[in-house]
Amino acid sequence: MSFSRFEIPLRTIMTPGPVEVDPRVLQAMSSPILGQFDPAFTAIMNEVMEMLRQLFRTSNRWAYPIDGTSRAGIEALLCSIIEQGDKVLIPIYGRFGYLLAEICERYGAHVYTIECEWGNVFDPKEVINEIKKVRPKIVAIVHGETSTGCMQPLKEIGEFCREMDVLLVVDAVATIGGTEVNVDEWYLDGVIGGTQKCISVPSGMAPITYNDRVEKVVLSRKKVERGIQTDLDRSIPSTGKTIISNYFDLSQLQDYWGPRRLNHHTEATSMLYALREGLRIILGEGLTKRFERHRLHERALVAGIEAMGLSLFGDKKRKLPTVTCVNIPDGVDGESVRRMLLHEFGIEIASSFGPLHGKIWRIGTMGYSCRKENILRLLTALEAVLVYHSVRVNRGEGVQEALKVYVEQSKVMNAGW
Numbered sequence: 001m002s003f004s005r006f007e008i009p010l011r012t013i014m015t016p017g018p019v020e021v022d023p024r025v026l027q028a029m030s031s032p033i034l035g036q037f038d039p040a041f042t043a044i045m046n047e048v049m050e051m052l053r054q055l056f057r058t059s060n061r062w063a064y065p066i067d068g069t070s071r072a073g074i075e076a077l078l079c080s081i082i083e084q085g086d087k088v089l090i091p092i093y094g095r096f097g098y099l100l101a102e103i104c105e106r107y108g109a110h111v112y113t114i115e116c117e118w119g120n121v122f123d124p125k126e127v128i129n130e131i132k133k134v135r136p137k138i139v140a141i142v143h144g145e146t147s148t149g150c151m152q153p154l155k156e157i158g159e160f161c162r163e164m165d166v167l168l169v170v171d172a173v174a175t176i177g178g179t180e181v182n183v184d185e186w187y188l189d190g191v192i193g194g195t196q197k198c199i200s201v202p203s204g205m206a207p208i209t210y211n212d213r214v215e216k217v218v219l220s221r222k223k224v225e226r227g228i229q230t231d232l233d234r235s236i237p238s239t240g241k242t243i244i245s246n247y248f249d250l251s252q253l254q255d256y257w258g259p260r261r262l263n264h265h266t267e268a269t270s271m272l273y274a275l276r277e278g279l280r281i282i283l284g285e286g287l288t289k290r291f292e293r294h295r296l297h298e299r300a301l302v303a304g305i306e307a308m309g310l311s312l313f314g315d316k317k318r319k320l321p322t323v324t325c326v327n328i329p330d331g332v333d334g335e336s337v338r339r340m341l342l343h344e345f346g347i348e349i350a351s352s353f354g355p356l357h358g359k360i361w362r363i364g365t366m367g368y369s370c371r372k373e374n375i376l377r378l379l380t381a382l383e384a385v386l387v388y389h390s391v392r393v394n395r396g397e398g399v400q401e402a403l404k405v406y407v408e409q410s411k412v413m414n415a416g417w
């Protein structure tokens with residue numbers, strides 16, 4: 001049997017991940033392999049840690065990637081601090097809040113949840129009141145809910161958690177690298193990012209950071225005594241309550257990333273090259289400028305969508321800048337529109353989950369995908385596809401409004417984007 005040459009279609013990816021990857025990142029990934037303790041490689045590990053501290057805006061000692069997709073980072077942080085029966089409070093305002101709850105339950109936490117309507121976020125006071133009632137050890141919350149396109153303000157919650165000595169763990173997978181995530185200023189104790197969203201690196205790593213408060217819990221945890229010493233480099237202290245995972249045990253991972261360099265897993269060489277290059281590009285652009293760029297393209301997209309005659313889903317004041325949720329007009333087959341966008345125009349947008357499935361489209365403006373030509377191409381194609389589906393739209397106006405946003409901006413900047 002023979003297989004055809006490896007060939008993939010070229011796409012414009014306007015989903016909430018995975019998104020397009022800068023060619024410089026793809027190039028970095030094709031560099032030769034280095035051994036995991038080669039000084040040339042450990043130097044890259046150290047650089048990535050320093051770059052991640054800057055990305056997270058933190059002076060934390062620990063900032064490094066977990067190998068695996070974003071949920072690997074979430075699982076690593078949570079499983080390393082949850083002990084059997086610990087109270088964890090999870091405010092849920094979309095699908096990824098449920099993921100946090102599920103992971104905490106699996107690791108034996110006593111999970112308390114509060115929920116608010118999809119399309120909105122919590123008033124921080126609501127969360128604070130619940131913390132007073134529940135007295136949890138940990139609060140886990142999503143910063144940017146990709147499922148609903150909403151973003152939860154965190155600083156007030158962070159301040160209160162610190163006052164009450166509660167650990168605040170945040171899923172910033174959809175926001176890191178695309179909009180502000182100020183770990184130290186907002187008093188976030190543990191934060192998880194994702195590579196395939198606004199960092200614009202392929203899926204497969206989850207950068208995390210955590211502070212001394214988290215590290216103290218991690219180090220005080222008693223590890224599983226399995227009778228067999230699987231790692232010759234270390235002695236496993238004997239035991240009591242369990243960390244179930246070896247792969248996600250932060251105490252071992254930080255001994256691998258830190259100066260002790262104790263062998264754990266084999267670091268994902270090519271992914272680390274990719275992350276280093278992705279982070280270099282981000283820091284080279286400058287965080288503030290990068291966030292402004294995401295805001296600009298969001299503004300152009302929203303102006304275009306609304307001028308076309310479509311409406312946005314969710315509370316606009318709480319909108320996540322990197323994901324725009326659009327109500328599917330009545331009587332329109334949302335999946336048929338998505339299929340036509342993909343097959344005729346090579347553009348991918350996303351559907352949604354659970355109660356929102358079939359009700360909204362989700363358009364990502366993340367990282368390298370977040371570019372003027374992508375926004376204009378999408379608006380043009382979406383209009384054409386909607387007209388084809390006999391939807392009444394304001395023909396031509398979407399793209400014009402978006403163009404106006406760009407022209408205004410270039411007058412302000414006196415330069416094009």
Ligand SMILES: *Cc1c(COP(=O)(O)O)cnc(C)c1O
Binds near residue numbers: 069072144146171203
């Ligand atoms: C994408 C996403 C995840 C899960 O990421 P995976 O890389 O698929 O594991 C978790 N949380 C949020 C908010 C996300 O947007």
